[in-house]
Each structure stands twice: as structure tokens, then as C-alpha cells.
Amino acid sequence: MRALLALLLAVAGVLVGGAAPASAHAALLGSDPAQGSVVDKAPAQITLDFSEKVALSDGSFKVLDPKGQRVDAGKASELTGTMYGVKVRPGLPRGTYTVTYQVVSADSHPVSGAFTFSIGAPSATTVSTAGQTVGGGVVGGLYGFARYVSYAAFIVLIGGAAFVLACWQRGAGVRAVQRLVVSGWVALTSATLALLLLRGSYTGSGKVDDIFDLSLIGQVLQTKTGAALVSRLLLLAAAALFIAVLFGAFVKRDADGEEMDGAAGEASGSDARKGASGGDAPDAxxxxxxxxxxxxxxxxxxxxxxxxxxxxxxxxxxxxxxQTGLAMPVDILHLLAVAVWLGGLATLLVALYRAGSIEKAAVRRFSNVAFGSVVTLAATGVYQSWRQLGSWSALTGTAYGQLLLVKVGLVAVLVGIAWVSRRWTAQLADAPAAAAKAKRTAEKKRVTAKASAKSGGSARGKDSNASRKGASGSSERTAQLARQRAAMAAARAKRLRDADPTRSGLRRSVLAEAAVAIVVLAVTTALTTTEPGRTEEAAKAATASASQRSGPLSLKIPFDTGGQDGKGTVEVALDPARVGGNEMHLYVVRPNGKAFDVPEVKVAFTLAAKSIGPLPVVPDRIATGHWSASGVQIPMAGDWRITVTVRTSDIDQVSVSKNAKIG
Structure with missing residues (x-):
């Protein structure tokens, strides 16, 4: 048990100490203007297209000029479907602008990022896009730990109660089991309150000071996640009533039945026959x-x-x-199956180590229930995996898929250990249960002896004060002997329990199951904060389409300025010939292949289909017949017309063009 607690604390430490910013589950698929693009005139608004719906707040979108000053006007708004926009001030000057966004995805996780675009031509900017992430830091670590605790507490609460009702009803009166289930309720309630307090800072500033900001808590209550957390607290109030009945009236009903059965068993003569004849109806x-x-x-x-x-x-x-209409019921079933299996496993572990005994029939019933839970988990898990991944490539090519493979491997190990536990269960003997029954009988006899001694002492007390003192001493001695007999019976029961090799083997295998289950729960919690493979691949595809490259581009264009010695060939090399920044080199040669030292070369790019350009580029002379320019911006993919102007003398020049697909 100490080793299991150490493992639990270690997992919690990894979750808190290694907490990273939450992975975004809503991916930015595109924008207008596009990332790194150069536009002729300032846009009226900036639009962003996400992979799923997102929640907006004040300052969700910010547009910053090259000096870092905000130039957006008004609040961000939903345009259509998953597309959102924010208006900008009119008459923006030339230069590079930065767009930052911070929203909450439909599955409750914060999303942030930034991109740039230029008006007219790129320029230097004082805005840094580094560190544009939310969900990390101290608040992110606390939020992640609270999520882990809430999952674990839910499993213990639901699984423990299900184990008692379905497998071991006598366990409702076992103090260790009661403490386990109540601890699950307390932990889940505390974690839910913590999540409610942390939520505003977690999706916003990330500052510890904002945890108790009432205005942020009010905003959280208006979101889907806030409503879910409040609903969970209301349901936990109903769960408290359930626990009170389970460990109160239900246990008392069992205790009353055992006492009446014991009284009927000790009756004799005609009283016993009367009790039997009159007791059938009450028993029923x-x-x-x-x-x-x-x-x-x-x-x-x-x-x-x-x-x-x-x-x-x-x-x-x-x-x-x-398929959200099907996915939500399947997810509920998946969570319940996890709780029944792993929560029941935790309760069985407590019963094997802390309870006086547990019947073979109860362990067998749980074995069957756990088998059904595993089958349910397999069916619902396959569906959820398909839904979150979408393709086989996402299974190995995304962080979500890799974590899922780790989880599947751990669950396979868990099922293997559970199979060993089932074998131990088949060999389990009921001797400890019989010893526990003997212990209960001895306890009843002790209570009866104590009551008889007390009654006898009262009767003798009517004779004299001395006789009352003797009776008191006698009753104390009787009670002491009864306690000794009860202690001896408990010790015998413990020896029988510990001496049973089958029960010891079962305890070890269940302990190993619980240890692996803790790690599985940690991986599951990590999965809930990792971007699903389906959306990650969609974002990669969108990025690839925006920056798709066809390899370095090389064009040879002949020219003739018409003057003396005006013929030659200009070669344009563009690398990597994609959307965004490129390196350009120009080589001018004579008809005989030798370098041509011309006075001036200029280049312009035009995308007629989108009415973009001409975008001028003036390269620098590197050597005889060699010019170059770095950071040549291609705003979008398409069939571009590349125009080169070559001047061979003060009065002789010509412009030649050639089309090429870029990106």
C-alpha cells in the first residue's frame, strides 16, 4: 500500500512539475490575409478560420502595427460556422502587422497563437510572437492536477459504490470501504470547486492573482464548461444523499437482520417455536x-x-x-465502465488489505463485472479512437496517436494482470469468511454476557452495598474476558487470512493492477489535454497547402535590348519557391555563356488571377553577372508572371516575362 501511495504521488508530481501549456484542440486552418502574405491595400477586417467552433471574449483577437500598437476596432465576432473576424482601422500604412488570437475551443481547451501579414511590403516590427500560449505555468499545473484528481475521485466514488451494491453488500458496513468511497466524494467535490476557481485564469491571463477574481468566475459560469462544473456540484449533492443512505439505512437494515437472526438462533423450547412461527412474516x-x-x-x-x-x-x-449525438452517450458509457472496473479494483484492494475478510462469491461477482466492463471499454474505445484519429497515419504521426498507443499497451498489461487475478479468484477459499463469522458470533456472545452480567449485578444490588460492589467487579471481569475472546478471534481470523497463499496471491495481483491503473489514468488525463489526431492532421494539411513547395525554381529567359551588344539570357533562381519568404538569385550571361556585366536588373511578380502585383524586387549586385535578393515574399500559391527588366546601357533596356507555378 505504501508503494502504491508513492506511485500515486509520483504521477501527481509529474503532472504538476512537468505541466506544459495545454495543447490546442481547435486548430487555425487559415486566415485572410494569409500568414506571411503581402497585400496591396489594407483589409477592412481580419478573418480567422478554425477547425471547430471557439468561444470568444474581450481581446480574443488583437491586430498590432509594426510598433506594437493595436489597430483593431471593435470586438471579435462570429461570421459563419467556424470563421471569425475582427475589423481594423481604415487607412493603415505600409508595413508588417501581427495578429494574435486567444480563444477557447469547443472541447474546453484554451487556444492561442499569432501570425503576420504585410501591407505593400514587409517591414521590421517590434512585436514578438514568441510565448503566445496559454494553459501553462503554475495555474496550468494546478488545473491539470485538479483534472487528474477529479477523474481519479470519480472512479473511486462510482466504482466503490457499485462494488458494494453489486458484489459485496456486507462491505457497506466495513469502515475502510466507507472511508474510501467518502474520500472519493470529498476529493471530487474539492477538485470541481478548484477547477471552477482556476478556469478563468487558466483560459485567460494565467496569473495566480486572478484565481479569486469574481468577475472572471462570473464569466466562467456563462460558458459551457462552467455550466458543466456547476451541474457536477449539484449532482454531488445528490451523491452525498446516496452515500448517507448506503452507509446508514442500508447498513442498519443488515445489522438488524443479523441481530434478529441471532436471537432466533439462541431461543429454546416453546419460545423458539413461537419465535419461529411468528418470525416468518417479519423475516419476509x-x-x-x-x-x-x-x-x-x-x-x-x-x-x-x-x-x-x-x-x-x-x-x-x-x-x-x-457524430456528437452518438459520441456523447458512448463517452458516458466509457467513463462508467472505467469507474466500475478501476474503482471496484480499488475497493477490492482495500477489502483484501484492511477488511477482516471478503467472501469468495463477492470476488467472483466482481471478476464477472470487471470482465463486462473491459468488453464495454474495448467497444467504446475503438469508436472513440476512430473518431479522434480519423486515419491510420495519425496513430503514429501525432502526439495524440502516440499517447493512445501507450494507453492501449498499458491496458493490455492491465488485462493480463487481471487474468492472473481471475485465476487466483478461482482458487480462493472461504476459510477467512468462516473465521469472520466466528468472530461475529464471539462478539455477539460478548455483548450477551456483558448484558447478563449487568442484569445480575443490578439484581444483587438490592441485597446490600457490598454485594453490589462484588457484582460490579464480576461484570467488569466478564466484559474483560469477552474482549479478550473477541481479540483472540480477530487474531485467529487475521492469521487464517494471511496464511492463505491464494488470498495472498490475489492481493499481490490486485495491487499490481492498481499500480498500472494509476499510470493508465495519468495517460488518459494527458490524452484529454492533447490535440486529437484528426484536428492536428487537418491543421498540418492546411499549413501544407498554404506553404506547399515545388522545389527550387529556375527559369531561363532570353532578352535583346536592341542596342549594340544587347543580347543575352537571364536566369532566375527562386528557392524554395513557396508561399512566404524566398531567396532569389539572377545570373545574366552573353550568348557565348560568359557573365554579362549589365548596369541594372529588376524583377516584378504578378498574380493576375487574384489581381496581386506587380510586386517589385530590386536585387543587389554580388559579382559580375550575379544579383541576389533575400526575403522575397510570395503571398499565395498560384501561376505567377515573373517579369525581369534588364538595362544594358543608359538608353537600352527591355522587360521580358515568363509564367511559373509557385507553391
Whole structure:
């Protein structure tokens, strides 16, 4: 158990200490103007197209001039579907402008980034786009830890209660099991409150000082994630009532039944026959009442558990993307199956180490329930994987797919250990359960002896004060002996339990399962903060289409200025010939192939299909017949007309052109 606790703390430390900014689940697919593009005149507004819907707030989009001053006008707004825009001030001068964005994706994760475009021609800018990320730092680490705790607490709460109701109803009266389930409720409630407080700073400034900003909390309550967290708190109030009944009235009903059964068993003579004849109806009533209470708890608990699972499904991955109407119910089922399996596993581990005993039948029932949960997990997991990845390449080519492979491997190990546990379960003996029954019988006898001694002492007290003192001493001695017998019975039960090699093997295998389950939970939490493979590949495709390259471009264009010694060939080399910045070299040679030292060369690029250009470029002379220019901006892909003007004398010059596909 100490090793398991150490592993849990280590995983928590990795989550907090290694917390990185949350990966964006909404990807920027494109913009107008495009990243790195050069436009002739200032646009009226900037538009951004994301892979899914995003939530906007004040300052979601900022447009900064070359000096870092804001030139956007008004709030950002939704245009159509996943496209959003912000207007800019009219009459913007030439230069390079920076657009920054900070939004919240539909699956609750913050998204931020920046890009640049130029009006007229690129220029130097004082704006840095480095560090344009949210979701990191101290607040990001605390938020990630709270998410991990909330998942773990949900599993313990739901799985522990399900284990008691479905597999081991006597466990409702075991103090260690009660503490485990109640701890799950307390941890989930605390983590939910923490997430609610951290949310505003997590998706905004990322400052610790903003955690308790009431205005930010008010804004969070108006979002989908805020509504989900508040709903979770309301459902936890209902869960508290469920726990009170499960560990209160349900346990008392069992205890009353055992006491009455014990009293009937100790009856003798005609009293026993009277008790038997008059006890059938009460026994039947008690059984029916317990059955009704169990059914009510099962129905109520299922509703509360499904509601709690829905607070994740309706606000995160399942709520966006393809087939959301099917994805959300599948996600709820997936979460419930995880909780029943791993939460039941944690409860079984506590019972094996802390409870006096656990019946073989209870372990077998849980084994069957766990098998059904694994089958459900496999079915729902395959669907979720397809939905989040979309292609086989995303399985190995994206961070989400790689994490998913790690999770699948860990679950395979977990299932293997569970198979070993099932083998131990098949060999499990009921001797410890019998010892526990003997312990309960000894305890009842102790209570009966104590009551008899007390009654006898009271009767003798009527004779004299001395006899009352003797009776008191006798009753104390009787109670002491009863306690000793109970302690001896408990020690015998513990020896029987620890001496059983099958039970010891089961404890070790279940402990190993729990250790692997903690790591699986950590990987699962990481998956929820990692961009799904489907959207990551969509963003890569969009970026590739915007900066697609055809390789270095080389064009040879003959020219004749008409004057003496005016013929030759100019070679234009553009590398890498893609959208964005390029390196350009020009070589001018005579008809015989020798370098031609002409006075001047100029180049212009025109994209007639989009009415862009001509974009002039004046290269620098490097050597005889060699000119170059760096940072030649190609704003978008297309069939460009490249015009070269060559001057061979003060009065002789000519412009020649050739078309080429760039990007």
C-alpha cells in the first residue's frame, strides 16, 4: 500500500512539475490575409478560420502595427460556422502587422497563437510572437492536477459504490470501504470547486492573482464548461444523499437482520417455536424491504453516476467534432465502465488489505463485472479512437496517436494482470469468511454476557452495598474476558487470512493492477489535454497547402535590348519557391555563356488571377553577372508572371516575362 501511495504521488508530481501549456484542440486552418502574405491595400477586417467552433471574449483577437500598437476596432465576432473576424482601422500604412488570437475551443481547451501579414511590403516590427500560449505555468499545473484528481475521485466514488451494491453488500458496513468511497466524494467535490476557481485564469491571463477574481468566475459560469462544473456540484449533492443512505439505512437494515437472526438462533423450547412461527412474516418483510432499498439505491446511483459522467462528455472531446449525438452517450458509457472496473479494483484492494475478510462469491461477482466492463471499454474505445484519429497515419504521426498507443499497451498489461487475478479468484477459499463469522458470533456472545452480567449485578444490588460492589467487579471481569475472546478471534481470523497463499496471491495481483491503473489514468488525463489526431492532421494539411513547395525554381529567359551588344539570357533562381519568404538569385550571361556585366536588373511578380502585383524586387549586385535578393515574399500559391527588366546601357533596356507555378 505504501508503494502504491508513492506511485500515486509520483504521477501527481509529474503532472504538476512537468505541466506544459495545454495543447490546442481547435486548430487555425487559415486566415485572410494569409500568414506571411503581402497585400496591396489594407483589409477592412481580419478573418480567422478554425477547425471547430471557439468561444470568444474581450481581446480574443488583437491586430498590432509594426510598433506594437493595436489597430483593431471593435470586438471579435462570429461570421459563419467556424470563421471569425475582427475589423481594423481604415487607412493603415505600409508595413508588417501581427495578429494574435486567444480563444477557447469547443472541447474546453484554451487556444492561442499569432501570425503576420504585410501591407505593400514587409517591414521590421517590434512585436514578438514568441510565448503566445496559454494553459501553462503554475495555474496550468494546478488545473491539470485538479483534472487528474477529479477523474481519479470519480472512479473511486462510482466504482466503490457499485462494488458494494453489486458484489459485496456486507462491505457497506466495513469502515475502510466507507472511508474510501467518502474520500472519493470529498476529493471530487474539492477538485470541481478548484477547477471552477482556476478556469478563468487558466483560459485567460494565467496569473495566480486572478484565481479569486469574481468577475472572471462570473464569466466562467456563462460558458459551457462552467455550466458543466456547476451541474457536477449539484449532482454531488445528490451523491452525498446516496452515500448517507448506503452507509446508514442500508447498513442498519443488515445489522438488524443479523441481530434478529441471532436471537432466533439462541431461543429454546416453546419460545423458539413461537419465535419461529411468528418470525416468518417479519423475516419476509425485512428481506422485501432490503430488496426494495437495494433496487432504489441501484437506480438512483446509476442516474447520479451517469449524470456525473455526462458533465465531462457534454463539455469536452465528445461534444465537438463528428457524430456528437452518438459520441456523447458512448463517452458516458466509457467513463462508467472505467469507474466500475478501476474503482471496484480499488475497493477490492482495500477489502483484501484492511477488511477482516471478503467472501469468495463477492470476488467472483466482481471478476464477472470487471470482465463486462473491459468488453464495454474495448467497444467504446475503438469508436472513440476512430473518431479522434480519423486515419491510420495519425496513430503514429501525432502526439495524440502516440499517447493512445501507450494507453492501449498499458491496458493490455492491465488485462493480463487481471487474468492472473481471475485465476487466483478461482482458487480462493472461504476459510477467512468462516473465521469472520466466528468472530461475529464471539462478539455477539460478548455483548450477551456483558448484558447478563449487568442484569445480575443490578439484581444483587438490592441485597446490600457490598454485594453490589462484588457484582460490579464480576461484570467488569466478564466484559474483560469477552474482549479478550473477541481479540483472540480477530487474531485467529487475521492469521487464517494471511496464511492463505491464494488470498495472498490475489492481493499481490490486485495491487499490481492498481499500480498500472494509476499510470493508465495519468495517460488518459494527458490524452484529454492533447490535440486529437484528426484536428492536428487537418491543421498540418492546411499549413501544407498554404506553404506547399515545388522545389527550387529556375527559369531561363532570353532578352535583346536592341542596342549594340544587347543580347543575352537571364536566369532566375527562386528557392524554395513557396508561399512566404524566398531567396532569389539572377545570373545574366552573353550568348557565348560568359557573365554579362549589365548596369541594372529588376524583377516584378504578378498574380493576375487574384489581381496581386506587380510586386517589385530590386536585387543587389554580388559579382559580375550575379544579383541576389533575400526575403522575397510570395503571398499565395498560384501561376505567377515573373517579369525581369534588364538595362544594358543608359538608353537600352527591355522587360521580358515568363509564367511559373509557385507553391
Amino acid at each position: 418483510d425485512r428481506a422485501a424491504s432490503k430488496q426494495d432499498l437495494t433496487f432504489g439505491l441501484a437506480v438512483g446511483g446509476t442516474v447520479v453516476a451517469a449524470g456525473l459522467a455526462a458533465t465531462w462528455a457534454m463539455a469536452e472531446h465528445a461534444s465537438t467534432g463528428v
